[in-house]
Amino acid sequence: MNHIAPGRNAGVYNYDEIDRRFVAERVEQFRAQVARRLSGELTEEEFKPLRLMNGLYLQLHAYMLRVAVPYGVLTSRQMRKLADIGRKYDKGYGHFTTRQNLQFNWIKLEETPEILNELAEVDMHALQTSGNCVRNVTTDQFVGAAKDEVVDGRVYAEILRQWTTLHPEFTYLPRKFKIAIMGSEKDRAAIRIHDVGVFAKRNEQGEIGFAFYAGGGLGRSPFIGKLIREWVAEEDFVAYLEAILRVYNQYGRRDNIYKARIKILVHELGQEKFTAEVEEEFARLRGPKYRLAPEIVAEIRRRFGGPSFEELPPVSAALEQAKAGNEAFARWVAVNVTEHKAPGYAVATISLKPAGGIPGDATSEQMELVADLADQYSAGEIRVSHAQNLVLAHVKQDDLFALWTALEGAGLGTANVGLIGDIIACPGLDYCALANARSIPLAQAISARFADPARQQLIGELGIKISGCINACGHHHVGAIGILGVDKKGVEFYQITIGGDPTLTTAIGDILGPAVTEDEAVDAIEAIVEVYLANRHDGESFLATLKRVGHGPFKERVYAAD
Amino acid sequence: MALLKAITANRLRDGEVVFLKAEGVWVERLDEAALFEDAAAADAALAAAKAQAERDQYGVDVYAFDLTLKDGRPDPVKARERIRALGPTVRTDLGKQAAA
Numbered sequence: 001m002n003h004i005a006p007g008r009n010a011g012v013y014n015y016d017e018i019d020r021r022f023v024a025e026r027v028e029q030f031r032a033q034v035a036r037r038l039s040g041e042l043t044e045e046e047f048k049p050l051r052l053m054n055g056l057y058l059q060l061h062a063y064m065l066r067v068a069v070p071y072g073v074l075t076s077r078q079m080r081k082l083a084d085i086g087r088k089y090d091k092g093y094g095h096f097t098t099r100q101n102l103q104f105n106w107i108k109l110e111e112t113p114e115i116l117n118e119l120a121e122v123d124m125h126a127l128q129t130s131g132n133c134v135r136n137v138t139t140d141q142f143v144g145a146a147k148d149e150v151v152d153g154r155v156y157a158e159i160l161r162q163w164t165t166l167h168p169e170f171t172y173l174p175r176k177f178k179i180a181i182m183g184s185e186k187d188r189a190a191i192r193i194h195d196v197g198v199f200a201k202r203n204e205q206g207e208i209g210f211a212f213y214a215g216g217g218l219g220r221s222p223f224i225g226k227l228i229r230e231w232v233a234e235e236d237f238v239a240y241l242e243a244i245l246r247v248y249n250q251y252g253r254r255d256n257i258y259k260a261r262i263k264i265l266v267h268e269l270g271q272e273k274f275t276a277e278v279e280e281e282f283a284r285l286r287g288p289k290y291r292l293a294p295e296i297v298a299e300i301r302r303r304f305g306g307p308s309f310e311e312l313p314p315v316s317a318a319l320e321q322a323k324a325g326n327e328a329f330a331r332w333v334a335v336n337v338t339e340h341k342a343p344g345y346a347v348a349t350i351s352l353k354p355a356g357g358i359p360g361d362a363t364s365e366q367m368e369l370v371a372d373l374a375d376q377y378s379a380g381e382i383r384v385s386h387a388q389n390l391v392l393a394h395v396k397q398d399d400l401f402a403l404w405t406a407l408e409g410a411g412l413g414t415a416n417v418g419l420i421g422d423i424i425a426c427p428g429l430d431y432c433a434l435a436n437a438r439s440i441p442l443a444q445a446i447s448a449r450f451a452d453p454a455r456q457q458l459i460g461e462l463g464i465k466i467s468g469c470i471n472a473c474g475h476h477h478v479g480a481i482g483i484l485g486v487d488k489k490g491v492e493f494y495q496i497t498i499g500g501d502p503t504l505t506t507a508i509g510d511i512l513g514p515a516v517t518e519d520e521a522v523d524a525i526e527a528i529v530e531v532y533l534a535n536r537h538d539g540e541s542f543l544a545t546l547k548r549v550g551h552g553p554f555k556e557r558v559y560a561a562d
Numbered sequence: 563m564a565l566l567k568a569i570t571a572n573r574l575r576d577g578e579v580v581f582l583k584a585e586g587v588w589v590e591r592l593d594e595a596a597l598f599e600d601a602a603a604a605d606a607a608l609a610a611a612k613a614q615a616e617r618d619q620y621g622v623d624v625y626a627f628d629l630t631l632k633d634g635r636p637d638p639v640k641a642r643e644r645i646r647a648l649g650p651t652v653r654t655d656l657g658k659q660a661a662a
Binding site: 037040058059060108109430431435437441444487490491 | 617623650652653
């Protein structure tokens with residue numbers, strides 16, 4: 001197989017020596033901190049914030065290392081390194097998360113500095129994956145490839161990474177701070193459930209600007225981000241974000257962890273007052289120091305490089321022929337493949353949700369295969385989606401059949417992206433120290449129940465999202481069907497919500513009724529689906545049917561036996 | 563059935579789940595853990611274990627949890643502690659259960 005040389009991949013930001021030196025220095029700092037902890041020079045209380053700043057959590061069975069995948073984009077070389085670390089320091093697998101990162105579940109503290117050192121060899125780290133800082137900025141997994149893209153969000157996500165990583169004002173925020181950027185007509189990054197959501201767009205003159213939403217977030221108190229400015233010019237991008245963060249840093253509550261997120265501040269101050277405070281700060285900040293010069297944007301954009309696309313016919317005869325000859329492949333193309341901006345190319349999503357499988361988990365062997373396939377078919381570049389899948393963004397339509405054949409052979413050919421089997425689930429009580437209930441077994445049971453790909457396709461788009469506790473890492477609030485695990489006197493129960501929507505028309509789901517047991521939950525989901533199918537009009541989405549018929553029929557059916 | 567208590571922690575250097583067997587002695591398997599019938603004795607052992615774990619840089623997140631005896635073996639009351647004592651229910655090839 002012809003591997004593309006490191007650094008020559010398309011679409012991944014190329015570090016310079018300053019970036020590399022900074023990451024290397026952080027590794028050595030952490031190495032010294034770990035040594036001081038193990039020798040007793042540092043207490044756990046002193047050490048904990050330091051390890052969290054390097055992505056190292058303590059979970060149920062071991063330490064967990066959350067590796068940053070900035071805005072979800074990585075090279076094949078980086079993916080191979082993750083596979084290697086999984087095999088060498090973990091138990092041969094990793095878990096891709098709803099924050100587009102990767103978690104290793106069985107990490108030893110004493111080995112972590114060496115793991116970070118190995119990550120640094122491929123320009124990776126675990127910065128901004130934990131602690132009360134600006135976290136890894138997330139964006140559309142189809143960025144730079146989607147046909148409906150208006151602005152390439154990677155460029156601005158990278159600008160924010162550079163702006164925030166060492167920013168002295170943003171190191172000790174009241175709480176963690178999550179930013180998502182979207183640059184296409186369709187919101188694939190769920191921007192309104194983030195502390196700040198940025199919608200990148202162009203005006204009539206073709207100039208780039210941004211709408212800013214603030215105060216979104218899930219967890220114990222879910223809120224939908226409020227539009228606080230319709231248009232911020234590109235040169236003011238950093239200044240406006242800094243203004244928001246300054247207002248939050250000044251007024252955000254530090255006395256109560258449950259009220260410390262910006263969503264509570266926006267809610268308590270009110271949208272108008274919050275916006276006025278931001279505007280006042282913005283007016284103060286605006287000026288040469290905070291101006292994002294076009295040359296900087298151009299240089300960052302240049303450092304991403306980008307594949308040069310061949311001139312191809314818009315429709316591939318080879319693809320059409322392969323589809324005609326193979327029903328399973330045709331289904332995979334219909335479900336997992338998205339239109340590319342360049343004629344003759346396609347965006348292929350690799351589902352990490354096999355029927356009965358663990359959502360988001362990939363073995364080291366699977367990671368290596370995806371890296372090889374990325375080199376062979378997609379310019380050496382891979383994306384992680386917030387739905388816990390992987391994406392090869394620049395595949396020639398002519399190559400799709402060969403790609404699918406290789407994926408299918410490794411258990412990665414599941415055709416369910418966006419369908420009921422494509423369940424988002426947090427690690428839950430099987431791994432997480434904060435969880436109240438297990439998420440994964442329920443996801444497995446539901447995906448096994450709906451394993452038939454034809455039935456899934458018949459049901460159509462329907463997002464199920466499962467969280468094992470109210471912190472909502474599984475985004476259950478915005479699932480068309482959301483499931484929240486709760487603990488009732490030591491027994492796991494599951495509370496079902498319906499009507500959530502993660503797109504720009506964001507909605508928080510409503511609780512359907514009393515929580516149910518694990519066994520009952522799968523039947524309840526089946527009942528909800530049956531009510532939907534029985535009531536939907538032609539082409540009508542689940543949310544549209546729900547809006548038209550109301551919750552009543554769903555509730556009656558789910559609780560009919562009670 | 564009367565509730566018993568055991569004391570657990572994660573080992574500092576590698577995060578492994580450990581259980582207190584005797585003062586200053588930690589084991590990896592719940593079957594070998596000391597079980598406390600008396601709440602006051604459990605509290606005293608917990609305080610000593612916390613101090614020792616920090617003093618010796620041995621363990622972190624030291625706490626006591628409830629369990630009963632089932633077929634003569636310790637059985638945690640909460641799913642969380644059962645999972646910690648065994649490993650993830652979705653990967654029975656991993657964790658302490660794998661070596662059982």
